[in-house]
Amino acid sequence: MKGAHCVIMAPAKKRNVSSSKTSQQSVKKAKTDLNGKVESILESRKHANDVFDILEVLESEKEKDVVSAVDACSKLFCTLLERKELFVGKLPEEEDALSGEYSAEQKYHMFMRHRYNSCVEILLEHLSHELHEVKESALCCLMKFAAGEGQHPLEDLDWSEHYSFPRELIQAVVDRLLSKTTDNSLLISRFQEFLEMDDVRFYVISSIRENVGKVMDKSKGAVVPVYQSNVFTLMSNISVPSQQSELTNFMVKQEAKHKDWKAAKLNEHKRVFERMWLGFLKHKLPSNMYKKVLVILHDSILPHMSKPTLMIDFLTAAYEVGGAISLLALNGLFVLIHQHNLDYPDFYKKLYNLLDPSIFHVKYRARFFHLANLFLSSSHLPVYLVAAFAKRLARLALTAPPTALLIVLPFIYNLIRRHPSCRVLLHKPSTEDEPLEDPYLMDEEDPAQCCALESSLWEIKTLQKHHHPDVAKAAMLINTPLPEKEDDISEVLEITTYELMERDLKQKQIKSIPLEFETATQLLKGGGGDVLAQHFCLD
């Protein structure tokens, strides 16, 4: 009865809470005010109408007020949920609730449930607020509600058949997170904390799948960069545990039928995870997104899939693209070839054709050489292939920076060591002494046809005159038979130019520093040796 009374009075009671106060004070005041109101509402139903004040603050312009209101709401409704003072089951319309024949108790519950619903809606709106603070607190509050709802379901269903989980709420949150217009990466990283819980993760995965399906269908094949990057950020944060025994952290406990619950089964997790990714990848991606996916593919996607071979199509397509994307696809392909028996025709041919001057300059150089080293470590490769690789790399080395050369030279040496029949590249005492033209065909795409075995690695001989002493020394190795032991490439893979510079800079001073003996008199001398002076002048 009291509840009904309140409802009637509600519109009249709308007050402007904090208009005339200075902001600083008002925040504090409002906070204590709101807290007081929450206390009073929880204390007795007499003050139930104060909930409108709270909701009003929740919608106010001032961020700080909003944040404190969010706090208040979370406190209020969580307690109500615990006390089971929210209406359970199908909620009648507000007017119906008033007119219907319900007990006062029921009417109060209905009233509060309506307020709860509107609060959730406002919070969902806040998820696309400009200010991160507001977003964050709204998100936390919503997740608290979700936890509460999980414990005390608001749906009036037969729980013996169904599983209690606030699926709608999670779906709504995910929908908001995956915004099409704003980059939500910060909020998503905050959301990651909730993904630790296995059931939440499970339902988030299915919600993402649904959401992606809906949105991408609507866009009809066009790229939606912001949305896709949001989706990617959220998805890349998801990782499925590797063992069933690790599934222990649940937000909602299903007492009796916990064992049969989908969210409690690892296989189900893997299945939804796989479907989520496949659903995401089947749509067209922007090229940088391609790269991002490929970078994490091999270690955070493939192991969590129930059937990794489903990725073959995606990977082969990526491998065909060429350039950096192909380089990155290599990693995933390697996992499939190595662990899942993928038979990839012309793999080495394609790898061979991937070699162009840019491999020495891309960001993923270290990764590429690491993989290439793995691929070419097999001792069953034909000699012509290995020779072709060695020769091509040597040819490309003529355009490489010093740091890359320090990788490539040992790489070539290792190839020759593994396949002793390639030694002719370095040592071929010919019967007829006449010099010959390099028979190697750089433009030939097929390693079998490029005549690498008939050639010699003159390029390395050239590099003996390289300007950097370390490179020159490395190239000098071909003058004598190579030592048996393979060079460890992993040490030099990540070397930077500055590290190389430091070798000289940090060196303990050796005896004396050689000095220029020609006296310097001017910045630009203008003589024959001064190239700069011939083209540039001082002013």
Added chain:
Amino acid sequence: MGKVPKKRSLADKVRKTKTSTEIKNNPFEVKINRKKFDILGRKSKHDVGLPGVSRSKAINKRKETLLKEYKQKNKSNKLIDRRFGEYDTKMAPEDKILQRFAMERQRVHDKKDVYNLNEEEELTHYGQSLAEMEKFNDLVNSDDESEEKGLLSAELTASHFGGGGGLLKKKTSGDQQEEEGNQRAKSRQELIEELIQKSKQEKRERQVQKEEAQELTEKLDQEWKSIQALMVKKTPKGESADKPEEKPKLEEYDMRVRELGFEMKAQPSEKMKTPEELAREAKEKLQKLEADRLRRMMGDEVGDSAQSQVHMSADDLNDGFILDKEDKKTLSYQDGKWNIGEESGDDKDEDEEGGESDEEEESEAEEDDGDEEEEEGEEEDDEEQDEEEEEQEGGSEEEEEEDGHSDLDSEQESEDGERKQEDEETSAKPSTSLSKEELKAQQEAAKAELPYTFTAPESYSDLKDLLHGHTPDNQRIIVARTQKCNHPSLAAGNKLKLQKLFGFLSEYIGELATRSPPELATIDRLIPEMYTLCQMFPEAACKAMQTILGDAGHSMEEVLEVKGHVAFPTLDMLIYLKVTALLFPTSDFRHPVATPALLYISQALTKCPVRSLQDVTSGLVLCCLAVEYVSFSKRFMPELINFLAGTLHLAVQDKTSLGYTVVPPFRPSGKCSDLLVLSDSESCKSWSKKSLPLSATHHMDLRNDLDRDHHRLMCLSTCLDLVKRCCLLYKDLISFTCIFQPIRTLLSKHLSSQTLPELLQELHSEILETISSAPVTHARLVLDKKKPIPLKLLTPKIVEVLDYGKKRGSTREEREKERLKHKYKKEFKGALREIRKDSRFLAREKLSEVMNRDAERKRKVKELFGSLATQEGEWKALKRRKRK
């Protein structure tokens, strides 16, 4: 058991010596050990043996030890006699008795004394009363002591060590009378008394002497004191009496005499070198430097030790004369041209001499120099520039001549005479490419306002304050004077100050370059100073440049990690790179400064995307520097070729169907890839070649398209020229054609010469010609031939034997081991033999024991039988008697 320690009592010795002569003479006792070979000079201990003696000795020893033990066997009780000297076999029984008696008396005496307070004995030390000694008036004690210690007469030693009885007897002198009855003791006693008396007499004599000496010294002291008062006036601290008298005389005359004595005798001065000799020396020096440079370029690590390893012929007179130097015509280079360095170093050598030698010589040198100048007159005219550079090297006579004309010299000399030389040098410094009149005027003006001494700046801001507001030339003078005023030879801390100055200067240069507009002229003036400082302190200069390069490299790396690309280095960095090339040799295989600098250039050329005409200009500056860095050593730099190809690619109009690949940071197409494409082909006609300003790397105002086109053409011409240089540089590389393949296709197919101005057309065709003329065929790669391993030789190895009889071919440890093994074997054998002898001895003892026992028994039985027989006899006799 083994060996018993060989301690022979005195008595033993005596007995032995007594008997030994007898025994030795007894031919039945002597056994002669025959020797196999008689070796000259070898002394053998064992040529004669006394078996009987040694056996008896051994038996005696055993009796004393083994037999006693045997007798004590199975006996638990033992009687120990605690009387004094009971077990001391060395002591004569009389001594023992005496000693015992003395000790008993002592005991009684001590007890009595406890209550006898008045009869105190006087305590002595070395026969002198301790009470007296405590007064310490004997100053010469220490001498005395040593005297006493060193004195070891036969009597003393005999008394101290001859049996130990002597001293004890001395103490118990009271007992002597009682002992007199004993004949032997008496003689001994007398001896000792004599001894004591003698020593006492000696002591007394010595004491008397000492006292006399002391008296004399005291007397002398007193006399000295009376004189001392007189001497104080002259030399208060005079130690000897004769010095104060001599001193005053020293002033006038002696000084003179000594001066004359110490004055440098006329020394044979080094012969003045003829101009030819000087030229040759300079040439040799240059040749040496050049050879050094080449050696470093090859990356020989042996490097600095090479000088010490120079082979010296036995006939070498160490005069630097090399017989075959005509053959070694190493070329030197100057200003990039190969020439035989005849004149460039002449003055340097003379300077060094001139600075040190006397005035006369100097004047001579000037004359000589003058001659030389005339000789070289023509050359000098040609290379006036060069000549002036040399002048600036400081302290050359020519400069002094020049300065002679101006009256400034006198001023300077009067002002700071001490630094005459240096200031003369500085005054000559401010000379650049200006004409002589201008120069002079400027000098005068400068000197009118600039002070002559400067304190070295302590911080960078000090330096800035110092140089602020001066013209570039004056700034240079200031720096030069600072440097001269703080020459390390003048004060201790100067070295550090000047080392710091280099750091500040380099910082200052960087700042000048970043100003807008950059004050490059000032930098230009400061370069010689930097060079001099660098020559003075290579370590500090190296450190400073390394820091700059390291910081730049680090910041570039950081930006790269974040963004993946960086902007081109700013002008200050370009200047630093140029300065590095000026100060340090860039041709070295590995150099602590030049290598990182080149690496920095390489990094910049690969990672900096070209986005504007400024970037193109910066890149070309870097390319120029790179070419300069590698021009002498002809080292291959892939980044350089890539960048030049990329720059040419920027000028290609039609970017479709490229026959070559473009290496990052350039892209085949896209924005900023048409930077050098001319907007209007007509602008070629109005273009003429001139130098680009360095400031164009960070700021350019190109108002219209024509200007921009002209700039583009400038860049293109620079680029083509660099390509041409690279072609010539790398002509000898095996992969030359491969390296220049992209440029060749680019130039022949995409950048046709028709669209270029004439000047560039020429370059264009030259490049293509060079590329196509390079040989395309090469010999196959073959590993270096290994030196064949020499066959094993079958001739025996002959080793000179230096010490016979010793085990050879083993280390010291092995020899020691061998020795110990041998010793062990010997000892083992000896021990075994001893044990056998012991057991034999014991067996013999046992046997004799048994025999004794048996004999005793036999005797007793016999006795019994005897008594019984007598008894029987008596009984029979009685019986017979009865019968009868």
